Amino acid sequence: MEIVVPDEFQYLYVQDQERPVVKIPHPILRQSCTEVARVTPKIEKLIDTMMKAMKKANGVGLAAPQMGSGLRLFVMQPLEMKPMAVINPVITEKHGEQVGEEGCLSIPGLYGDVQRALKVVVEGFDRKGRGIALELEGLPARVAQHEIDHLDGVLFIDKVDLATLHWVHPGGDPDDEEN
Ligand code: ZN
DSSP states (O other), X not given: OOOOOOGGGGGGGOOSSSSOSOOTTOGGGGSOOBOOOSOOHHHHHHHHXXXXXXXXXXXXXXXXXXXTOOBSEEEEOOTTSOOEEEEEEEEEEEESOEEEEEOOTTSTTEEEEEEEOSEEEEEEEOTTSOEEEEEEESHHHXXXXXXXXXXXXXXXXXXXXXXXXXXXXXXXXTTSOOO
């Protein structure tokens, strides 16, 4: 699907120091990422950069291609959870379903409902290269599924319920619930 960014949202699509996240239609957002062979200082630096960018943008998750890197890793910080990085993530279990609103820092201003698994188990490696298995449910499970999709070049607009797709100004629209 081709997203046409309305004029009043165009300023959000500029990529600069203030807004370092890669935006559509940058081709890296549509590429499949490659596995991280080893956690090097360069990878740790990328994770730090991604953590900073996620916090600055008030995001709950960010995948490496959104920082212009073609590596399989993402960071997340949903709600009360501690911020964490997952390297070479794989979903090994999926249970149930949930429907909820999603947005994406690479498609700022656009939101819509996406159906996801309610619970997932994500296996991978932490920033120290130690194996991890995360049991996630609800929002954290949604965030992980959204971010892992990014690593395969898949965006939420590919899965969104089109009838619910809508634009919201960052300042907030009184008619829209903040999510
Ligand atoms: Zn996203």
